[in-house]
Amino acid sequence: MYKSVWYCKEHNGKTRKKLTYSLSVNYMRNIGLLVILLLLLCRCSFFLKKLYHIKNPQLETKESIEHYIDKKIHYILPFSNYMIDSVSLKTTKISIPVLEIYNKDGYLMTTENQNCNYSILQNALQNGKADSLHHISKIFSYLPLFNTLPLTSLKEINANYYFIVYWTKWSGKVSTNLIKEIVKFYTENSQYKLHLIFVNADYRKDWTWAKKYIK
Numbered sequence: 001m002y003k004s005v006w007y008c009k010e011h012n013g014k015t016r017k018k019l020t021y022s023l024s025v026n027y028m029r030n031i032g033l034l035v036i037l038l039l040l041l042c043r044c045s046f047f048l049k050k051l052y053h054i055k056n057p058q059l060e061t062k063e064s065i066e067h068y069i070d071k072k073i074h075y076i077l078p079f080s081n082y083m084i085d086s087v088s089l090k091t092t093k094i095s096i097p098v099l100e101i102y103n104k105d106g107y108l109m110t111t112e113n114q115n116c117n118y119s120i121l122q123n124a125l126q127n128g129k130a131d132s133l134h135h136i137s138k139i140f141s142y143l144p145l146f147n148t149l150p151l152t153s154l155k156e157i158n159a160n161y162y163f164i165v166y167w168t169k170w171s172g173k174v175s176t177n178l179i180k181e182i183v184k185f186y187t188e189n190s191q192y193k194l195h196l197i198f199v200n201a202d203y204r205k206d207w208t209w210a211k212k213y214i215k
Helices: 024-051 062-072 086-091 117-127 136-141 173-188 208-213
Strands: 003-009 016-022 080-083 098-103 107-110 129-135 161-167 194-200
Touching: 062 080, 086 136, 086 208, 098 117, 107 117, 117 173, 129 136, 136 161, 161 173, 173 194
Parallel strands: 080 194, 161 194
Antiparallel strands: 003 016, 098 107, 098 161, 107 129
């Protein structure tokens, strides 16, 4: 307990009183605020999950993914839609959701803040640099959804830029909010000749190794 000691003279000037100002009230108030803050921090992830409809990952099928697209994000149907292949998801760490932008030659466009999807969206086309070590050809092994044709060559599309968006059902609004921003960017920037590719990265029932990641 902290104490602050004060002295004063009585009006007659003969005696002095020692006045002790106890900080116990303020001290306890600060402790209370600290406890509340710690509780909020502990529950922060819970509230964020509720706010953005984030759920624990589930094992999905091609049909369940297509049903989700039809119901929740039908506005991506005019674009290319794929499911990531088992090997790619098992061997590569993919942040979800994530946006990757490739130039017409199929090389990844990088920015100063490659960890921020919205920074990539705003800066990659104007200020991005091509990374010759990362090529778009990895998506050739992805499985098509709906009527999307398997992709084997960029010549089939002939775009100036390719936007690949990895998303999942379990990430809820975190994925759908990014998807909306990218579709909006596409509609407002036709001069760039863009091609959008949406890739679902949920775990699937036919992957035996994926069961250990499901709680």
